Structures are given as structure tokens and as C-alpha cells.
Amino acid sequence: MNRKLALVIAASAILALLSLLATPPLSPQETPSIEYRNARASVQYVGDEVCAECHKVQYDSFKKTGMGNSLSRPQPANLFEFTKAVILPKTRLGRTYAVSLKQGKLIHSETKMEADGQQGFTETHEVAFTVGSGYFGRSYLIQRGDALFVSPISYYSRIKKWDLSPGYEAGQFASFLRPAGDLCVGCHSGLSRPIPGTRNRFLSPPFRLLAIGCERCHGPGEVHVRERKANTELKEAVDHSIVNPQRLAWQVRDDVCNQCHLAGDARVMRPGKNYLDFRPGLLLDSVVSIFGRGTAGDSAKIKALSHPEQLAMSRCTIASNGKLGCITCHDPHVKLVSNVATTSAFRRKCLTCHTTQSCALPAVKRQNTSPPDNCIQCHMPKRPTSNIDHSAMTDHRIPRVLVANAGNENKIDATFGELRLLTAPASGDGKTFDLRTRALAYYELAQLHPEYQKPGFELLEQAAKEFPEDVEVQTASGLVLMLARPQAPEAAAAALRKAIELGSKSAEVRVKLARLELRLGNERSGESLYEEAIAWDKYYTPAYLGLADYLSSVGEGGHAKELLDRVLKFDPGNEAVRKRLAER
Numbered sequence: 024m025n026r027k028l029a030l031v032i033a034a035s036a037i038l039a040l041l042s043l044l045a046t047p048p049l050s051p052q053e054t055p056s057i058e059y060r061n062a063r064a065s066v067q068y069v070g071d072e073v074c075a076e077c078h079k080v081q082y083d084s085f086k087k088t089g090m091g092n093s094l095s096r097p098q099p100a101n102l103f104e105f106t107k108a109v110i111l112p113k114t115r116l117g118r119t120y121a122v123s124l125k126q127g128k129l130i131h132s133e134t135k136m137e138a139d140g141q142q143g144f145t146e147t148h149e150v151a152f153t154v155g156s157g158y159f160g161r162s163y164l165i166q167r168g169d170a171l172f173v174s175p176i177s178y179y180s181r182i183k184k185w186d187l188s189p190g191y192e193a194g195q196f197a198s199f200l201r202p203a204g205d206l207c208v209g210c211h212s213g214l215s216r217p218i219p220g221t222r223n224r225f226l227s228p229p230f231r232l233l234a235i236g237c238e239r240c241h242g243p244g245e246v247h248v249r250e251r252k253a254n255t256e257l258k259e260a261v262d263h264s265i266v267n268p269q270r271l272a273w274q275v276r277d278d279v280c281n282q283c284h285l286a287g288d289a290r291v292m293r294p295g296k297n298y299l300d301f302r303p304g305l306l307l308d309s310v311v312s313i314f315g316r317g318t319a320g321d322s323a324k325i326k327a328l329s330h331p332e333q334l335a336m337s338r339c340t341i342a343s344n345g346k347l348g349c350i351t352c353h354d355p356h357v358k359l360v361s362n363v364a365t366t367s368a369f370r371r372k373c374l375t376c377h378t379t380q381s382c383a384l385p386a387v388k389r390q391n392t393s394p395p396d397n398c399i400q401c402h403m404p405k406r407p408t409s410n411i412d413h414s415a416m417t418d419h420r421i422p423r424v425l426v427a428n429a430g431n432e433n434k435i436d437a438t439f440g441e442l443r444l445l446t447a448p449a450s451g452d453g454k455t456f457d458l459r460t461r462a463l464a465y466y467e468l469a470q471l472h473p474e475y476q477k478p479g480f481e482l483l484e485q486a487a488k489e490f491p492e493d494v495e496v497q498t499a500s501g502l503v504l505m506l507a508r509p510q511a512p513e514a515a516a517a518a519l520r521k522a523i524e525l526g527s528k529s530a531e532v533r534v535k536l537a538r539l540e541l542r543l544g545n546e547r548s549g550e551s552l553y554e555e556a557i558a559w560d561k562y563y564t565p566a567y568l569g570l571a572d573y574l575s576s577v578g579e580g581g582h583a584k585e586l587l588d589r590v591l592k593f594d595p596g597n598e599a600v601r602k603r604l605a606e607r
Contacts, residue, residue, distance in 0.1 A: 062304030210283035220528030286328035462486035530560035
């Protein structure tokens with residue numbers, strides 16, 4: 024249970040905070056894209072170098088920050104984490120992982136050692152992209168044709184060591200076939216180029232803009248650059264050809280950061296939308312609704328990408344009526360280069376609203392912190408993260424005192440059931456949600472939290488009837504019906520057929536439907552669906568396994584073996600395939 028903190032803030036400090044952050048609230052009916060012309064979908068991105076022509080000081084400073092180095096191509100000059108060859112034996116997994124540098128290229132490999140000590144297989148890949156600036160650590164992407172995958176090996180800056188990427192030690196992922204999804208790749212890049220409807224396929228090149236840049240926070244620059252080069256007269260005091268987040272209403276301002284720093288527990292895309300549809304100046308909820316369950320966690324550990332949730336629980340945010348936001352304290356253009364500089368910068372921010380006298384800690388003890396008078400050491404300590412190994416992040420709940428549970432009630436009142444809407448609602452009163460959103464949110468949560476399965480199934484049944492032309496709803500309905508009503512496969516098959524008719528390109532949907540069609544005796548349809556899945560996603564191993572099993576059952580063992588051999592060429596450690604081949 025979270026305990027409310029007995030937080031006492033002087034009235035003068037609250038008034039100062041409200042005065043500092045006074046920004047007109049944004050009503051749900053407003054459409055910021057009308058105010059900022061570059062938020063329109065037709066406006067093009069121009070790239071950081073164009074921005075640097077007029078804003079070189081900000082450009083040079085930003086390129087030294089973590090965001091300015093969020094994605095890169097590995098090369099000798101930026102491989103600070105690689106000092107010597109690395110061997111990572113993982114006895115429990117029966118695998119050994121290695122990192123090496125060959126002819127200037129970063130190489131990751133995985134080797135299986137058999138019980139008799141003999142080498143089973145070795146899979147080796149060149150790293151195509153480095154994800155992360157190295158402040159917390161770095162992960163790595165492998166490129167296979169037009170597909171991007173996450174390497175099982177990561178570097179952790181806190182311990183200054185290499186180890187398995189999150190999820191691999193627990194067996195949630197294996198080998199070099201973990202898809203690099205839209206959210207992962209999209210948030211770490213300046214502008215990704217995913218192929219719509221795929222798990223992890225991208226156009227060539229996969230990124231138009233590599234690292235996060237100016238336009239990620241200010242919006243595409245085409246209109247602004249054209250008008251400034253033409254010396255177009257400004258008709259207003261504010262230049263609405265480019266977004267300045269400081270001038271945005273606070274909900275829209277926060278969404279500039281929330282697009283990547285707010286993960287939530289469930290994310291529901293609006294119909295026909297994708298992450299690339301969001302632009303600064305818009306409400307994030309107009310593209311994706313993000314929900315949280317429960318609170319942001321106890322004080323022992325915090326979840327990565329939950330800083331906005333934590334901040335919303337803080338007394339500082341509550342006292343400001345939500346107007347305190349990320350850029351109140353953080354300047355995205357500046358990298359603080361030392362602990363002393365960081366302490367000083369954030370102390371100045373604290374003293375904007377608070378006073379030295381308002382701190383209950385005696386002056387002698389404050390001076391004994393390192394550096395002295397370190398506000399954030401006491402009130403925003405680093406805590407281990409629950410979802411990333413070997414990492415610690417700043418607690419943004421800003422507790423007045425350190426207690427066993429530093430949480431506070433989250434004051435966001437837009438709720439249904441146990442879920443809280445973490446994004447400002449783009450329409451409606453924020454307290455009710457359309458059936459589609461509720462159903463898909465519960466469906467997503469039910470994957471990890473069984474308590475959502477029953478209410479989620481009921482909602483999906485209603486949504487499937489009300490939204491017969493919605494591809495996401497029909498997909499979710501079909502997948503749930505497979506599990507909820509295994510003795511009645513026709514209902515699930517009908518929903519998945521409908522999803523494909525509506526345009527779903529998902530290999531998973533085709534594989535699940537293929538299994539149903541075979542159960543229903545529709546062998547030609549089932550075989551065709553497996554083949555479609557392989558053609559669309561040639562690294563989706565369940566399609567190969569399903570088709571091979573079917574072919575074996577109808578006496579086409581030779582063809583089945585060919586399929587299994589194909590899998591071992593791109594996934595040599597696949598135990599299911601090796602078992603099937605051994606049983607032949």
C-alpha cells in the first residue's frame with residue numbers, strides 16, 4: 024500500500040511556483056495543429072544540419088547530449104564501451120556470448136556448448152546500430168536485409184560491464200531474432216522508416232534521421248526554414264511556423280517528452296494511426312492513448328520510462344495543478360558535464376520556488392553532502408529499475424523525506440476500472456473512454472495480468488460487434504477467442520479472416536488462422552496462410568514450424584525438412600527445430 028506523504032510547502036513557495044508556471048490550460052476540444060502550422064501532416068522534415076545554419080550554438084550544444092547521441096553506427100571513434108574482447112558464459116542457458124572488434128567492426132556472437140563439451144553452433148553478426156548514448160548503457164541492433172533485430176548482448180554503464188540484454192536471462196527472448204519494434208526504434212532515432220504492418224521491417228535506409236534531433240521536439244522545419252529564408256514578415260509576436268515547447272499549453276508541452284518517456288502499461292493506437300503521426304504541437308492522445316495500472320511503484324525500485332507518472336505523483340506537480348513539467352527543470356539542449364554542475368543547476372531550479380530556510384535539514388548536514396547543498400541527493404535519489412538490469416534512475420516523485428514507500432496518490436482522475444489514462448484526453452471529458460479503447464487496453468494488459476482477462480474478453484465481445492470494420496479489434500477478438508473458446512474454432516477463424524480482409528499484414532494472424540483452418544478441415548487455406556506468413560516475414564519461425572508440421576502430417580517430409588533447414592540458417596540455436604529434425 025502507498026502511504027501519503029505529509030508534505031508541507033510554504034504558501035509563498037506555492038504562489039511562486041504557480042506564477043512561474045502559469046500557462047493557459049488547453050481544453051480537450053482545441054486543436055494545436057491550427058496554431059502551429061508545422062504540426063500538420065503535410066509539412067516535411069529538413070534535418071538538423073539545416074537548423075544549424077541559423078542555430079549553431081544550440082545545435083552544437085545539443086549534439087553533446089544523450090538525446091543527440093541516441094542512435095549511431097558503431098565505429099572505432101565511438102566505441103567507448105569496447106576496450107577488449109569479452110566472453111560471457113551463461114551456464115544456465117547453455118550458451119556463451121562474445122563481443123569482439125574485427126577490422127573496425129563490432130561483432131556479437133552466441134555459441135551453444137553441448138553436454139559433452141563439443142561446440143553445437145556459433146552465430147555471429149556485425150552490429151549495425153548502437154542504441155543509446157551510454158549514459159545508462161547501450162543496446163545494439165542487427166540488420167538482416169530490411170529487418171532489424173535486438174542483439175542479446177548489452178553494455179551497462181553503471182557496472183561498466185557487458186551482460187545479456189533485458190529479458191534474455193529469464194528466457195523471454197532468445198538468439199538474434201528479437202524484433203526491434205516501432206516504439207524501441209522510433210524513440211531512439213530522429214526519424215525511422217518502418218514498413219507499415221510489419222514487426223520490424225524498414226525501408227532502405229531504415230532511418231532518414233539517425234539520432235534524435237531538433238525536429239523531434241520542435242516539429243518538422245520545412246515551413247519555418249522556407250519563411251525565414253524568404254524573410255516572411257511575422258504577423259504575430261509568436262512564430263507559429265515552428266513549435267517552441269515552452270509556449271505550448273502544459274498538456275501539449277508535456278506530450279513532447281511523453282512521446283518517448285512515458286511507456287505506461289497499455290498503449291492503444293487510434294484507428295489508422297502510427298507513431299510517426301505524432302508531431303509536437305499535437306496532443307499525444309490524438310495518436311495513442313497510454314494507460315497505467317496502480318501507482319508508479321514503491322520506493323525500492325522504479326520502472327524505466329515512468330518518470331512522467333512519478334512526477335505527476337509529486338507534491339510539486341500537484342501544487343502547480345500539473346503545470347510543472349519536464350522542461351521546467353531540464354534544458355534538453357545542455358549536457359551537464361559534472362556532478363557539481365548537475366547539483367548546482369538543479370538546486371537553482373529548486374530555489375526558484377523554495378528557499379534555503381524551508382529545508383528542514385540542518386545547514387551542517389546539508390554541507391556534508393557531496394557536493395554540498397545537494398537537493399536532488401535527498402529528494403530525487405537514484406533507485407534501481409525494475410525492468411532494466413544493472414541500472415538506476417532518478418526518482419521523480421520528489422519525496423520530502425525518504426520512507427519505505429515514497430509514493431503518493433496519483434491525482435489523475437481519468438480512470439476506468441483499475442486503469443488510469445496517463446495522456447491528456449484528446450476528446451471527451453477524460454473520465455469515460457470509448458469501447459474500442461477500453462477493449463484494446465484490457466486486451467493488452469491481459470497478456471501479463473490475468474485479472475484483466477475476464478473483463479477484457481467481455482469488452483472485446485462487445486467491441487467486435489460494434490466495430491466490425493476495425494482491424495485491431497477483429498484481430499484481438501480472434502486471438503482471444505482461440506484461447507477462450509477452443510472448442511468453437513469457427514468464431515475465432517471468422518474474426519481473423521475479417522482482420523486479414525481489412526488489411527492486416529501480420530504474420531502472427533496468418534499463422535494462428537492457419538492452425539484454425541487446418542482444424543476446420545480447410546487444408547488448402549491453412550497451407551496458403553503459412554506460406555503468406557513466410558513470404559511477408561521470412562524470420563517468423565512459427566510459420567515455418569507450423570507449415571513443416573502440416574507437411575509432415577500429409578507425407579511431404581522432404582519438403583518439411585527443407586523448411587526446417589531454412590530456419591537453422593538464420594536461427595541455428597532454435598531448439599524446437601533441432602528437436603524436430605532429431606526426431607525424423
